[in-house]
Amino acid sequence: MERTKEEILEEIMKEHGGELVRLAFHYVKDNETAKDMVQSTFIKCYENIDDFRFDSSIKTWLYRITINQCKDYLKSWYYRKVHVKNLFENVVTSFSPSTEEQVVKDSEHEEMKNLIFSLPQKYREVIFLFYYKSFSLEEIAQLTELNLNTVKTRLSRGKKRLKSLMEEGNVHG
The missing domain is CATH 1.10.1740.10 (RNA polymerase sigma factor, region 2, helix turn helix motif)
Known part of the structure; x- marks a missing residue:
């Protein structure tokens, strides 16, 4: 049926x-x-x-x-x-913290998220789909309707920018 x-x-x-x-x-x-x-x-x-x-x-x-x-x-x-x-x-x-440990943990997570969100949309998009959603480069190319080489370039440049931002802010994560 x-x-x-x-x-x-x-x-x-x-x-x-x-x-x-x-x-x-x-x-x-x-x-x-x-x-x-x-x-x-x-x-x-x-x-x-x-x-x-x-x-x-x-x-x-x-x-x-x-x-x-x-x-x-x-x-x-x-x-x-x-x-x-x-x-x-x-x-x-205003900000009202709970426990000190949770605040520190949340702060580090928030800091990393803010770094990723501070990237231009074209880099943030491929980083999110690749690392957080585990899509292959080919799938990302399909999803975003971009050329595969464009996706590779954006991922590479996005990672470099993220690394640079992390080094500037001494963020480890």
């Missing part, structure tokens, strides 16, 4: 939903917005599942849709307006 589009989508959502939200969060840095991006991804998936040719894996296709959704959102006027407002609110709010 053949499965319906709804059943296929439900299976895809269960299998890939969590990792797509984490991917979207990497771009938009807001949990609710990340969920919205993934919801849009699944809507596009549902609308286009009949046209999917299996030239790549479903996962690669979903990642590409999610990345494009996030990039479109980050270019939007709404995002720029909300982002400036949130930055202002974050500066105004």
Whole structure:
């Protein structure tokens, strides 16, 4: 018995939903917005599942849709307006530490994350997909719709910039 589009989508959502939200969060840095991006991804998936040719894996296709959704959102006027407002609110709010050990650990993790996020988007993207999502260079090229050599160059340059930033700040991680 053949499965319906709804059943296929439900299976895809269960299998890939969590990792797509984490991917979207990497771009938009807001949990609710990340969920919205993934919801849009699944809507596009549902609308286009009949046209999917299996030239790549479903996962690669979903990642590409999610990345494009996030990039479109980050270019939007709404995002720029909300982002400036949130930055202002974050500066105004006070820091209340828990235990000293947790604060140090969080600080080191946050420092590394900030270094990665300080990289230009084109380097941050390939570093995240390669190191945090364990995609191969070929898969990253597919996801980002870039030439394989471009991906290799960006990964290499991104690592050099990250190393330089770490040395400047004496960060070890």
